[in-house]
Amino acid sequence: MLNIFHYDFMLRALLVGTLIAIITPRIGVIVVLKRLSMIGDSLSHTSLAGVAAGLVLGINPVLGAVFLTIIAAFGIERIRRAFPRYSEIAIAVIMSTGIGLAGILSGFVRNSASFNSFLFGSIVAISDFELYMIISLCALVLITVIVLYKELFYITFDEESARLAGIPVNSINIVFTLLTAITISVSSRIVGTLVISSMLVLPVASAMQLSKNYKQTGFLAIIFALFFTLSGLFISFYLNLKPGGTIIIVGVVTLVLLMIIKIRPAAAVPSIKQE
């Protein structure tokens, strides 16, 4: 039987997967609780347009993705303010723009294989540059969410009261938007545009099935993300499946199982009462 640890590219994939599994739920927990779960989809499609623009213009596609995703993230915030209580409009507009731009620009990309690798990610083909970039990003996200832990919690729970309590809400929202954009654009290079949004939402949704408070939700989301990523990589290696898709399916199956377990005791209560 093949040994996963004998392959350098798999060791690299496990390391990078672990780092992404630590940072994406930290961003995801705030995104989900702000009811912006689809923001990942929207920004990752824009990052694809950035990749295409980078490939066409001959600049580093990841940097192109980061640049365009930051613009898109602030675009979402601006449109949200124009349509209060209709956050989904902002997300749909930016996603459509991203898909439209990516569609047009991809027509000018000569090496379509390179473009496809961004669509589905390339966790088993990580370059040194990408490895260092993801390590730096991991440090940046962790430091920011630890330093701003209390402020981010207050803003996510009740933005108006947080503002009145003296928290610089606008500045922290800008920092968080930047962090979200950079995390999505860099991570989508590794795990794929189509996977990153699930990595933001699935671990948090699973954690919310079990947690009793905010701190526990954040902690459990990281544990679930690590479980999805590492078990997804192992399964994909031994069953010769696509790693990105396998990671998502492990996440979905786990979430469904947790929901069934949670529903069952609740359903059992009335029958006990009847007895």
Next chain:
Amino acid sequence: MKKTDNNAMNKVVEINDVSFAYNNKPLISNITFNIYKGDYLGIIGANGSGKSTLVKLMLRILSPTGGEIRMFGVNINNFKGWSKVGYISQKATSFNLGFPASVEEVVGANLFSRIGLFKSMKKEHRDLVYSALEKVGMQDKGKEMIGSLSGGQQQRVFIARVLVSDPELLILDEPTAGIDIKSEEAVYCLLSDLNEELGLTVVMVSHDIGAMTIHASRFVCLGENGFFEHTPDDKISSELLTEIYGHGVLLHKDCVNCCRHGEL
């Protein structure tokens, strides 16, 4: 009802000839009144009369188009002591009920500046949280999720969140909106207790004139026909309210089972 000390030294808020207009349409015109230490001031009036706007002016969320507001003797534009002011908005209980936060976390959120960067809540902060929860009779609910509590209980948690930072002035904008009558009465009684026992100055916007006449020590009324200020010595009558609101208002002053301490 706590007796207000109308000494000039004890002015908490001074509203001097304040006006405000939305898109050049006057909403508040030349209002002058003071709020003194120990007041339980009710701000009443019809919908759209500018009650919430007046509160937003006091919190500097909006700026007056004319006149001056002073907080604790300082012009509001130079006022830095916002930690002395606690605010509970109309929207406080309209949060996402599925939000995974414990009561302890929600109340502790207001201690963020005291805890400091890179640090998490310690025993001394937790003690402050439970002391605030005790003041509102919710000390045994600290570990429960905020969404699992009733509307009245949630409102008491939000009052505790404000109390934890030890304010001197508590401003509430329709805090009982959306909760049942029994819980509503309990919130009014709790605020009376905080006003009488802790000497907290309370300013409350309410549409419930009957409850306000029982609990508040002073009123300001905003209405179609102008602005009126009342002291406890003035009697609020249905006739007067009709004058303020511009139409007939029935006044109920009975308070059944009102403020039985320990039954909040």
